[in-house]
Amino acid sequence: MKTVSRLLAAAAAVMLVAAPAALGAGKYRSPEQHAWSFDGPFGEFDRQAVQRGFQVYQEVCAACHGIKHLSIRHLGQPGGPFEEVEINGQLMRYDNPNDNPVVAAIAAQYTVADIDDIGEPIERPGRPADRFPYPYANEAQGRAANGGAYPPDLSVIVKARHYGANYIRSLLLGYDEEAPEDVDVRPGNYYNPYMPGMLIAMPPQLQEGMIEYADGTEATVEQMANDVTHFLAWAADPHMEARKSMGMMVMIYLFGLAILLYLSYRQVWSRVKH
Amino acid sequence: MTDEKNPNGGGEATRRDFIHIAAGSMAAIGGAAVLWPFIDQMNPAADTLALGTTDIALGELTEGQEITVMFRSMPHFVRMRSPGEVEAARETAVSSLPDRLARNRNLDESAPATDENRSAMTAAVSEGVEIEDALRQALLVTSASCTHLGCVPTEGAGDYGAWFCPCHGSHYDTSGRIRRGPAPENLPIPPMTFISATTLRLG
Amino acid sequence: MSGPSTYEPKTAFTRWLDSRLPIVRLGWDSFVDFPTPRNLNYWYTFGGILTVCLMIQIITGIVLAMHYVPHIDYAFASVERIDRDVNFGWLIRSIHAVGASMFFLAVYMHIFRGLYYGSYKAPREILWILGVVIYLLMMAAAFLGYVLPWGQMSFWGAMVITNLFGALPLIGEPLTQWLWGGFSVGNETLNRFFSLHYLIPFLIAGVVGLHIWALHVPGNNNPTGISVKTKADTLPFHPYYTVKDGFAIVVFLIIFAGFVFYAPDVLGHADNYIEADPMVTPAMIVPEWYLLPFYAILRAVPDKLGGVILMFAAIGVLFILPWLDTSKVRSMRYRPMARWFFAFFVVACLGLGWAGAELPDTKVPVLGALGVDFLLMGRVLTVYYFAYFLVIMPLLGFIEKPTARPASIEEAVLNGDKPAKAGPGAAPAAQPAE
Numbered sequence: 081m082k083t084v085s086r087l088l089a090a091a092a093a094v095m096l097v098a099a100p101a102a103l104g105a106g107k108y109r110s111p112e113q114h115a116w117s118f119d120g121p122f123g124e125f126d127r128q129a130v131q132r133g134f135q136v137y138q139e140v141c142a143a144c145h146g147i148k149h150l151s152i153r154h155l156g157q158p159g160g161p162f163e164e165v166e167i168n169g170q171l172m173r174y175d176n177p178n179d180n181p182v183v184a185a186i187a188a189q190y191t192v193a194d195i196d197d198i199g200e201p202i203e204r205p206g207r208p209a210d211r212f213p214y215p216y217a218n219e220a221q222g223r224a225a226n227g228g229a230y231p232p233d234l235s236v237i238v239k240a241r242h243y244g245a246n247y248i249r250s251l252l253l254g255y256d257e258e259a260p261e262d263v264d265v266r267p268g269n270y271y272n273p274y275m276p277g278m279l280i281a282m283p284p285q286l287q288e289g290m291i292e293y294a295d296g297t298e299a300t301v302e303q304m305a306n307d308v309t310h311f312l313a314w315a316a317d318p319h320m321e322a323r324k325s326m327g328m329m330v331m332i333y334l335f336g337l338a339i340l341l342y343l344s345y346r347q348v349w350s351r352v353k354h
Numbered sequence: 355m356t357d358e359k360n361p362n363g364g365g366e367a368t369r370r371d372f373i374h375i376a377a378g379s380m381a382a383i384g385g386a387a388v389l390w391p392f393i394d395q396m397n398p399a400a401d402t403l404a405l406g407t408t409d410i411a412l413g414e415l416t417e418g419q420e421i422t423v424m425f426r427s428m429p430h431f432v433r434m435r436s437p438g439e440v441e442a443a444r445e446t447a448v449s450s451l452p453d454r455l456a457r458n459r460n461l462d463e464s465a466p467a468t469d470e471n472r473s474a475m476t477a478a479v480s481e482g483v484e485i486e487d488a489l490r491q492a493l494l495v496t497s498a499s500c501t502h503l504g505c506v507p508t509e510g511a512g513d514y515g516a517w518f519c520p521c522h523g524s525h526y527d528t529s530g531r532i533r534r535g536p537a538p539e540n541l542p543i544p545p546m547t548f549i550s551a552t553t554l555r556l557g
Numbered sequence: 558m559s560g561p562s563t564y565e566p567k568t569a570f571t572r573w574l575d576s577r578l579p580i581v582r583l584g585w586d587s588f589v590d591f592p593t594p595r596n597l598n599y600w601y602t603f604g605g606i607l608t609v610c611l612m613i614q615i616i617t618g619i620v621l622a623m624h625y626v627p628h629i630d631y632a633f634a635s636v637e638r639i640d641r642d643v644n645f646g647w648l649i650r651s652i653h654a655v656g657a658s659m660f661f662l663a664v665y666m667h668i669f670r671g672l673y674y675g676s677y678k679a680p681r682e683i684l685w686i687l688g689v690v691i692y693l694l695m696m697a698a699a700f701l702g703y704v705l706p707w708g709q710m711s712f713w714g715a716m717v718i719t720n721l722f723g724a725l726p727l728i729g730e731p732l733t734q735w736l737w738g739g740f741s742v743g744n745e746t747l748n749r750f751f752s753l754h755y756l757i758p759f760l761i762a763g764v765v766g767l768h769i770w771a772l773h774v775p776g777n778n779n780p781t782g783i784s785v786k787t788k789a790d791t792l793p794f795h796p797y798y799t800v801k802d803g804f805a806i807v808v809f810l811i812i813f814a815g816f817v818f819y820a821p822d823v824l825g826h827a828d829n830y831i832e833a834d835p836m837v838t839p840a841m842i843v844p845e846w847y848l849l850p851f852y853a854i855l856r857a858v859p860d861k862l863g864g865v866i867l868m869f870a871a872i873g874v875l876f877i878l879p880w881l882d883t884s885k886v887r888s889m890r891y892r893p894m895a896r897w898f899f900a901f902f903v904v905a906c907l908g909l910g911w912a913g914a915e916l917p918d919t920k921v922p923v924l925g926a927l928g929v930d931f932l933l934m935g936r937v938l939t940v941y942y943f944a945y946f947l948v949i950m951p952l953l954g955f956i957e958k959p960t961a962r963p964a965s966i967e968e969a970v971l972n973g974d975k976p977a978k979a980g981p982g983a984a985p986a987a988q989p990a991e
Contacts, residue, residue: 121819148634149634149637149638149641150641151401151404153400153404154641157400176403176404177404178404178406196411198411198414207407208404209401209404209405209406209407232831233832235637236637236830239822239827239830240827240828240830240831241827242827244827276840316830318641319640319641319647322647323647323648323651323818323821324818324819326648326818327814327817327818327819328818330814330818331811331814331815331818333380333384333387334384334807334810334811334814335811336380337377337380337381337384337807338804338807338808338811340373340376340377340380341377341381341800341803341804341807342804343373343377344373344374344376344377344800344804345800345801345803345804347370347373347374348374348796348797348800349797349800349801352595352792352797353970353971354595354596354970374796377800377803381803391644391645391648391649392616392620392645392649394644394645395620395623395624395643395644395645395646395649396623397644399624399638399642399643399644399646400641400642400643400644401638401641401642402642
C-alpha cells in the first residue's frame with residue numbers, strides 16, 4: 081500500500097496548508113495569539129490571574145452575563161483560584177470547598193432567592209454550595225434589558241468559540257478601530273473586527289483603572305482583558321490541570337507497555353519467518 | 355514448518371518468558387487502574403456532597419410538637435419534647451440500653467447514650483447567639499430512618515411513647531434510642547449548630 | 558478451513574463442562590488455535606482495535622447514562638455537571654466523545670484495507686455485508702449520540718438529518734413527524750434518541766458476533782489475497798496475533814489518549830458548547846468529521862430528494878460491491894491499474910470530507926483561481942466515487958492484466974512477496990516489505 085500511503089501523505093499536507101487559509105479567508109479577523117500560562121501539555125492556570133479575572137467578572141461582566149453552570153464552591157475546588165488561601169499568614173487547603181473561609185466570604189456577598197420552611201419566598205445570604213445568581217429571571221427579561229440582544233452565559237464561553245481564549249481576549253480589546261466604510265454600524269451596534277459579522281451589541285466595557293485589584297496590580301485595559309479571559313478559561317475547563325497531569329501518567333504508562341509488548345512480539349515472532 | 359512451536363515452551367524458557375510476563379503484568383496493572391474512575395464515578399458527586407445544610411426555624415415549634423425535615427435527602431425528626439418526655443428519657447439507665455453509644459455526630463464516637471448526649475445540648479452555638487438551656491435540652495433532632503432497614507418510624511406509637519417502626523417492630527424511646535426490636539443502633543443525630551436564637555442549622 | 562477442534566479439556570471440571578456447554582472449546586478454536594495466515598500486516602490489526610473501541614464506547618456510555626438527563630431543559634446542564642462535578646466525569650465523557658471519532662478512524666482503516674486486499678470477494682461476501690451493516694449502525698449511533706448534549710450542533714444536526722426524510726414523496730411529512738414525536742425536534746425527540754442510542758451499540762455487538770462468525774468460516778483474507786492451502790500457510794492466532802494485535806491496540810490507545818488528555822474538544826465543534834436554541838441556527842452547520850463525505854454528496858445534488866437518494870446510495874453501493882468487482886485477483890498488490898484507481902478513490906473520499914466541511918460557494922485554495930468552488934469539487938468527486946464502484950471496478954476485471962503472483966502464502970513469505978521466479982510482468986515500483 082505504499083503508493084496509497086504516499087498519495088495520502090501528499091493530500092494531507094495540501095489540506096493542512098490550505099485549511100487554515102480557507103478558514104481565515106472572509107469576513108472577520110482571526111484573533112491575536114497570546115501566550116497563556118495554560119497553553120501546552122504542561123500548562124497550568126495562573127491562580128493570581130484567575131483570582132483577578134474573577135474580580136473583573138464580578139465587578140464588570142456579572143451585571144449582564146451569568147455563569148449558570150458554576151457554583152460558588154467551584155472557586156475553592158482543586159484546580160480552582162482559591163484552592164489554596166492565606167489565613168492568618170498560613171497557606172491553607174480545604175478538602176471540602178464549603179469549609180474554605182475565602183469561598184464562604186465570597187458566597188456571603190451574594191443574595192440568593194430561596195423558600196423558607198413555611199413556604200414563603202425569602203432572600204438569604206449565599207452559601208458556597210449555591211450557584212452564582214443569574215442576572216435575569218428569564219431570557220425575555222435579559223433581552224429587554226439589553227436592547228434585544230441576550231448576553232450569553234459565560235460558563236463555557238471559551239470552549240464555545242473558535243480560537244477560545246484568544247478570541248475572547250481579542251474581542252475585549254478589539255473596540256479601538258474605526259469601522260471601515262463598507263461596514264454599516266447601526267445604532268446599538270459597535271464595530272469589532274474579531275466578531276463574526278464584525279458588529280457586536282455589547283459596548284466596550286473595560287476602561288483604564290475602573291477597578292482596584294485586590295493584589296495591587298495596575299488595572300490596565302489589557303491586564304483586565306487578560307485576567308478575565310484567564311478566569312473564563314478556567315471556568316470552561318476547571319479540571320484542565322488534573323486532565324493534563326493524568327495524561328502524562330497515562331502516556332508514560334502506555335509507552336512503557338508499548339515497548340514491552342513490542343519486545344514480546346519480537347520474541348514470539350522470532351521463531352517464524354514472516 | 356518446524357518453527358511453529360509455542361515460543362513459551364522449551365527448556366530455556368525462564369529468560370525469554372520474562373518479557374511476556376512483564377508485558378502481561380503491566381497490561382493487567384493498567385486494566386486495574388482504569389477500574390477506579392469507573393467505580394468512583396458512582397460515588398456522590400461534588401454538587402451532591404456540597405448540598406449539606408438545612409435550616410430549621412424553631413420559633414413555630416411548640417412544646418410536644420414534632421416536625422419532619424429533609425436533610426441530605428433523608429427525613430429527620432425535630433421534636434420539642436415535653437418535660438415529662440425528657441424526664442422519662444433521663445431516668446433510663448444507659449446500662450439497660452441495647453445500644454449504649456450516643457451515635458451523635460456532634461460528639462466523640464465513644465460518647466455514652468445519655469439523654470444529655472442525645473439532645474440539642476450537644477449542638478454548637480454560633481458566636482453571639484444566646485439560647486436557653488431548657489430549650490436545648492427539650493429539643494431532639496434525629497434521623498427518621500430506622501437503623502434496621504430504613505423505614506420511617508411512626509410518631510407516638512410503641513411501648514416507649516415515642517416512635518415505633520411499622521416495618522419490623524422496633525421501639526424507640528423519647529430520646530430516639532432503640533429499646534426493643536431488630537434495629538441494632540440508636541437513631542443517629544446529625545451535626546447541628548444554633549445560628550440564631552430561633553434557627554438550628556443541620557450540617 | 559477451521560478443521561477439527563484441537564481443544565482437549567484437561568481437568569474433570571472442564572471435561573464435564575465441555576460435554577454440556579462447549580464454550581471453552583469455542584473460545585479455544587476461535588481465538589487461540591485458530592489458523593491464521595502467517596503474512597497479515599498491521600492493516601489487519603484494526604479488527605482487534607475496533608473490538609476494543611466498541612467495548613470502550615459501551616462501558617463509558619453506560620456510565621454516562623447514569624448521570625445524563627434526557628430532557629431538553631436539563632440535558633445541557635447535566636452534561637456540564639458530568640464535566641464539573643461527577644467524579645472523573647470529565648474523563649469518562651471525554652473518552653466517550655473522542656472514542657466515537659477514534660471508532661470511525663479505525664473503521665475507515667478497516668474498510669479501506671478490505672477494499673485494497675479484496676476482502677469482500679468470494680467467499681467473504683456475507684462477511685463484507687455484515688461489516689457494512691455495522692458501519693450503518695455506527696453512523697446511526699454516532700448521530701443519535703451527538704444529539705444528546707443538546708448543544709446548537711446537536712439540535713440543528715437533528716433538525717437537518719430528520720428533515721432528510723421529509724424529502725420522500727407522500728410519506729415524507731408523516732415520517733418526519735413520526736421520528737420527532739411532534740411538529741419539530743423537541744423533548745420527545747431527545748427522549749427517543751437517548752433510548753435508541755442506548756440500544757444500537759448492543760445491536761452492533763450482536764452483528765459483530767455474526768461478522769466474526771462469518772470471518773471464521775472461510776478464515777482471514779491476507780495481503781496476497783491467495784487462499785490458505787496448507788497448514789504451512791498459517792500460524793495459530795495465539796500467541797502470534799494476540800501479541801501483534803495487542804501491540805497495535807496499545808499504539809492506537811496512545812493516539813486515543815493524546816486526544817482525550819490534550820485536545821478533548823479538537824474533534825468536536827465549538828458551537829456544541831452553546832445550549833440548543835430553536836430560534837437561531839449557527840452560521841455554519843456541519844456534521845462530525847466522519848460523516849462529512851456523505852454531507853458533501855448530499856449537497857452535490859441541487860434536488861432535495863435526489864441528494865438524499867444519492868447519499869444513501871453511496872452506502873448502498875457497498876452492499877453490492879462483491880458482485881461489481883469482476884477481477885479474478887483479490888489483492889491489489891497484484892493489480893497495477895486497480896491500485897491507482899484505489900489511491901485516487903481514497904483521495905476522493907478525503908476530498909469529499911473537505912468539501913463537506915466548507916461552505917459550498919467558498920473557493921477551493923489554489924484551484925480557486927480556476928473558478929473551482931467546493932460545490933464543484935464535491936460534484937466531481939461524487940462522480941468519481943460512484944464511477945469507482947459502478948464503472949471502474951466492473952471494467953477493470955476485463956481490461957487489467959494482473960502481475961505474477963506467488964503460488965502460496967508460504968512462498969510469498971519466504972520470497973518476500975515476489976513469485977518464485979520474478980516474471981516479466983513483476984510489480985512496478987513499490988512493493989511493501991512485510
